[in-house]
């Protein structure tokens with residue numbers, strides 16, 4: 001190599017090294033930008049995002065007068081927690097609520113009263129000067145027409161949890177009932193936030209009514225956290241309401257399925273069902289609780305804590321008891337005083353007993369094992385990701401068990417009440 005060629009080679013080598021340094025130089029600082037660079041755009045973008053409402057859900061707080069809570073979350077505090085409601089006649093109402101910091105995020109709550117059954121409205125929530133949510137539409141059922149509600153339990157935050165939501169939405173229910181074990185988040189607020197985001201399409205557009213399960217005690221252990229997350233007519237999550245011709249009783253049996261039932265809860269259930277029985281308008285009675293009085297699942301089975309309640313369900317003629325805890329689907333024949341009162345498969349005319357349904361297939365895994373042989377009180381059982389759907393038309397009720405993955409109705413029964 002002569003001197004000229006050597007010079008060219010050295011120049012090319014220097015250029016090559018410089019090229020590597022330049023590209024390294026472009027690459028390396030980029031990796032550190034999120035930590036080190038601040039500019040007006042970088043500073044403002046997260047700020048706008050952090051004020052965006054998410055996890056919006058509504059709950060029935062009272063029915064006399066009718067009141068609904070609206071709850072949402074922001075990652076940063078806002079100057080105001082505003083609910084903006086547009087009624088079908090064009091009237092716009094703005095209500096201010098409260099916000100509180102809990103576990104590093106901001107929980108906003110507004111309660112809207114003065115509604116009537118059958119009312120339709122759209123709404124947004126947020127801080128008008130920072131960020132408002134998308135618009136959601138709500139149509140409350142009236143007190144005379146048919147009533148559809150969905151019910152499921154044991155949900156979590158996976159793809160099957162989303163399927164439970166989309167399947168429920170496909171039936172356009174007036175309410176959705178969750179029979180407990182909601183997110184499995186315990187003290188981890190990130191899991192709760194994911195859960196609220198998953199349920200939002202359903203829970204922002206109709207009351208998402210909750211019965212607490214054992215896993216709702218995994219966080220603070222006293223439901224103080226759950227009461228921040230979820231609106232309820234009662235801080236202990238024991239409550240009832242009447243809608244149309246139906247009575248809905250939501251019972252919290254605490255953190256242990258084999259504990260001794262408290263006398264207070266027993267008496268409250270007795271008094272509540274007794275009251276419902278004196279209401280002429282009430283044709284149907286439903287109970288929602290987490291632990292199943294009847295289950296042939298191996299994981300938990302029939303819950304001892306429910307044993308004394310069944311005499312009350314008999315005495316006051318409860319039509320259906322919905323439970324979860326067992327992550328599967330199971331449905332009994334109508335039962336009275338511990339005995340099957342009808343062996344029909346799917347049509348019950350004045351059955352004279354209570355049907356017990358486990359709807360624990362909303363996403364939190366499946367418990368596939370059942371005790372063998374199948375107990376004589378159990379009509380159908382299967383480990384499926386699924387939800388329950390109830391349609392009431394006057395004195396006729398149709399129940400469907402619906403596969404969340406396929407939409408298939410894999411079990412169905414009809415109850416007809418004739419005077």
Ligand SMILES: [Fe+2]
Pocket residue numbers: 180181213214215290324325326
């Ligand atoms: Fe459970």
